[in-house]
Amino acid sequence: MGSNFAECHPVGFRWVMKAKERGCKVIHIDPRFTRTSAMADLHVAIRSGSDIAFLGGLVNYILTNDRWFKEYVVAYTNAATIVAPEYQDSEDLDGLFSGYDPEGRVYDTSSWAYAGTAAGTPNMGHGAKSANEPHSKEGNPGMDLRRYPPRSDPTLQDPHCVFQILKRHYARYTPEMVASICGCTPAEFDIVARTLCDNSGRERTSAFAYAVGWTQHTVGVQYIRTAGIVQALLGNIGRPGGGIMALRGHATIQGSTDIATLYNLLPGYLTAPSVQIPDHDTLEGWLRREMPTTGWWANGRKYMVSFLKAWYGDAARADNEWGYQLLPKNVGDHSHMPMFVAMHEGVVKGFMAIGQNPAVGGQNAVYQRAGLANLDWMVARDIFMTETADFWRAPDVKDPSAIQTEVFFLPAATVPEMDGSFTNTQRLLQWHDKGVESPGDCRSDLWFTHHLYQRLRALYQGSTNPNDVPFLSLTWDFEEEGPRREPKAESILKEVNGYTLPDRVPVAAFADLKDDGSTVSGAWIYTGVYPKDGVNKAASRNGDDWVALGWGFAWPANRHILYNRASADPSGRPWSERKKYVWWSEDEKQWVGYDIPDFQVTKPPSYRGVWSRGGMDALDGTDAFIMKPDGKAWLFAPSGLVDGPMPTHYEPWEGPGANALYKAAPRNPVAKLFNVVGNRYIDPGDAAFPIVISTYRLTEHHLSGVMSRWVPWLAELQPELFVELSPELARERGIGNTDWVTVATPRTAIECKALVTRRLKPFQVMGRTVHQVGMPWHWGYRGIVTGAVVNTLASLVGDPNVTIHEGKAFMCQLHAGRRAEEVARGLPDRALPLPHVGRRERQAAEAMIDRGITLAEQASSLDELVVKEPAPYLPLDAPIGVYHG
């Protein structure tokens, strides 16, 4: 679900085919019949944005038909844990959960805590009033169960226990309701549910694979949560052939979140500190809030200290909180979309696009380009002149001289021209060696960053400004090689892995990391990849037909299946001979098996934890989910998420109509909104935009097309942008196959060709026909083959937990013929490629406001400057591309 495995991960899909060969049944649930569906045994089409309804329906089916794996659920999930009595569910409040503040659009999450633990459970709501809220590290909050332990009812009868809440929460997600919301039939739902349940249990397991079809929604995180609940109920987590696999978006993006190029994470999934969370003012406060006192994360101090030592070396000491105050602190949400809003507002003045192409890949791409036009300077580092590098002379910019941004283009090296590692979807690190030197001035990203640091450091040298101290305190002792002085990737890997001080011997396991400053580790989860000098496990290639422990290095500690303790029953015996994976050996008094046990290797199943001891001693020998404070898989999330402890079906922010289940909160009540000029939203069921649209990828192209539309062999395979639509919709609109059409959303209108196919079908949603179309978003205005940018249609709107955009479900209108200019002209408050207020004008206006001159007085006193007050709606006849009147 939420993915197109065969098309977007064709090489990985070979393993699905191998499984098929051995009798595995493949189910594909997707709005379109794709190349994955062609290989699937079952394909069920559902409307974009309705997956939680479907998955919730599965939960209901599993519970109602008694298909849940009882022993597993009771032992390994928090089904028995009792939740605070103040908790009110979305079933009680018609879509809302308890604790909602409608003015701040935020939840006070304390009523969601386990009964009796609220005092020790972080509250996710902060009372912040804008979209720029910070948020805590999702999923593993710093709960203090040592002092405030939870209570449970192993009989699962207590009305406040998770199990009963679960049952009530999904009681209305019947097959008929699922069919009504999703647009499938109850019979289709039934077959899927039955097949899934038949293939789960002691003897069999089922796996889910998802990708951005699930994540790119205003309820993206909750989508995955629902799948987690389904799999936990079926006993599919931690077992071979089970689990939930995130098919990451592109090569090594897993590594990108591990080593954290995301603003809200430090490497190893440590939360980046924020000034808006008072606890983050000190290291101790940070630890208190971010690290639970029980479970494996109780070791978090060791990882944070080792990390700080990695970055700040000698400047990180016991007497200065290990350099914690040197870390830059976030002041809000600095993810992609808010960053571009900040560009518009003149807050962000410089920007580096490194291997990134927001002019095509960014939501509301015209708005984002306009943000670039407001910068003072911009650097683009890429292998071709991308649309972003060339944003200032895009075809719809009538007057490039109106853009004052100074643009630098630095040519980059490609993967075969550098050493490095890839971390894939399975957390597997695989090393790749440089095969050829990059030509001319092209340089690797490591070279660029390394030498940028050297030069900046030289510029900062001798500064007495306290703001410069953190930068000057960074350790940077990577070895260089060759005439280009390329930083040795292996020496960076060694720092990421970690080593002891002062002798710099690599650390072999993260269990050996210390909080006394004697160890360094750039990312504790990777510790073990470089266990000895000269031994790079990521480069090892000893494969086999099963777990292949000798191939690459899977973090953590080369454990291939996480939580694999759950592949054995509470007594330590495998659930079945057929599915044995890791089990307790009474003779050796340790856990053994085909994988590295994801558990304390010598802790017996019989061990009974004591909460007050804290750490891993608080967890039983049956608590397989060691990263959770209570060692249990969370059917209910008492903390860590800002939009609800239970996933619930909310309609996409722009959707075809009412929410069949809830009236008070039909859409995510805490979704991140961006009420800025050029980003108009429509209300659900807006008749002007009645067609559901989703965006997706094709095998032949890659992302924003930089790596495929410049390659002739790939460009000719899919030369033109198209919109896929059903014959029913095509007939309705008088559109023929390969005709030109115009697709419009409130943001803009674009032209493309139509590909009419029965692989798309109209959906019957809540009693009426809802059409859906889809567009591959690979095209832009540069390359061998060019086309309109699809992401100009989407809006800036995001999931509140991680601010991921909602690119997979919104609404559009379809017109026959090439009418983009005309249609766009009729869109109030559409996005324009130049900022709505010029920078200089804005600065002048701000200066005047500072001096107390009102807008009205301004208007009459300024004749040479054109100052426009940002209007919520633009005049209908404003020409596209030229804004200054």
Next chain:
Amino acid sequence: MAKGFYTDTTVCIGCKACQVACHQWNGLPAEEPGERELTGDSYDNTGTLSALNWRHVKFIEQIPEDRHQNGFLDGSRWLMMSDVCKHCVHAGCLEVCPTGAIIRTEFDSVFIQTDVCNGCRACLAACPFGVVDIGSDGKAHKCTLCYDRLQHGMEPACAQACPTDSIRFGEVSELMALAEQRAADLGAHGIQAQIYGKDDIVGGLNCFYLLVDKPEVYGLPAKPELPSSNVAAALGGSAATAALLAITGAVSFRKRRMDDMSRDESAPEDEP
């Protein structure tokens, strides 16, 4: 021993890696990439095999109209098949080639020696599958079964690139056994599969296919012919016609003579 491809179309995901790998290995440029248009023929924008496209993935959508009431579960299929030169056991192109440029290699593949070919294009018309094409360099081109790679113990580029092993390379007899097994397995699951390229098809195809529908659905001829089949008969027809022309010619010439002779004997004043 004959080597070739066994293409199991039931595991083809239509990724076109075979097309790109072939272009890359053989250094074949793209066909006017900036000028190509969307064909509208499913995801197939290549159209046919050609002098530059030695692999061509076909897409056949088989989706019933009632899917919008009943969903896709019953009978919806999207067939995908990577077309290539079949390297026939009895190859039409090889038969007609007048320069001997087309030869059979030690791997039993059919290979065009482009240093011999003079571009007469008889092979284009002779291949019943529409494989061979004339290039802009005036010579005929088609899949070489990566002859250069085979000579170094490697497998063809497309087979190596195929992520799902839809294209498998090896000894034809061994591959055929695999295909038979697969057809039987599919049959046991209620899927009608047949092998296209046993010796009933122009004596056998060294690059054969496992299909789940009639060959015509995939654009393959159900009963391909060989160009030499009717040549003898046609030559016979010519001979017969020649004889007929000779006879009627002789009759016309003699008759005139007889008439002349008789006229000569008649009255001289009748002459003009």
Next chain:
Amino acid sequence: MSPPLMALQWAVNPGSGVPLPPRWGWYVILYFFVGGLAAGCYAIAAALDLAGEPRDRDTVRTGYLLALPGLLICTLLLIIDLGRPERFWHMLIKSKHVPALLLKYWSPISLGSWILAVFGLFAFVAFVGAVVDAGRLRWRAAERAVAGVRRLPSGVRVAWLALGILAGCALGGYTGVLLVGTTRPVWYNAIPLGGLFLASAASTSYALLLLLLLRRGRAAADPALVKLSDADGWALLIELALVVLLLLMLGAVARPIVSGVYGALFWIGVVIVGLVLPLLLHVRHSERSAFAGLRGRAVLVLIGGLVLRFVVVMAPQWPRVPPWHL
């Protein structure tokens, strides 16, 4: 696959499951036409040389004078048509085993290259003889050679001319077979095509000879011309019969040739103008207008012969190959 199914599929999705069109265009069409004329003129001339009368001498000389230039034009056309013209000799000699000769008798093109070569020899000899006889070539060596040849025993001469006629028949009769030796449904199934092109070669050659002799001032009633005209009539009849036979044998597969614009050209240009009309006029034997005269009939036949080859070669390659393709 049955011809009708193949043809239907080809119509629906050209180039799929059927051979790619070989892009044989005007060079090949003209080659067929001129080749037929060269072959026919030589064969007729040789036949009359063998068994004709003194008054046929003009015909013989005209025929012999046409054969070689016609052949040379054919050869030139074929060479230009090749993708790599400089390699034309690869069809006669194994390019990798020079000077080993190469002949694949089951391949009509290979066979044809040798037929052209052999016929060329006969055409050359005939041409030299004709120009010497006409007094155009004042070269002692050539005159002595021709005289020498004349002195050979008549058996040799008969055998030579007989072989030459055979060579001419081969040239005229193999071109259609060249098209049959493919797998395009219209051509592959057109077994009578070899004979048809041969008959057309004969009828157009008779027509060309008549035209040239009329230009020289011969009267239409001249017996030498009349016998040509008669033979032409028979050739036309045979040709018409073969057209009917071809259409019957092709059945639905003939669609590209008999329908659409090419179909119109076929019915009007080939059948009516090229066959039926000349036949009717021949039977009516009228001298009243130039159109109805021998000259007019001859022109109609020539037009018909060219259009026949045009339609047969181009129609089955439509739409991938346009009608003006060289």
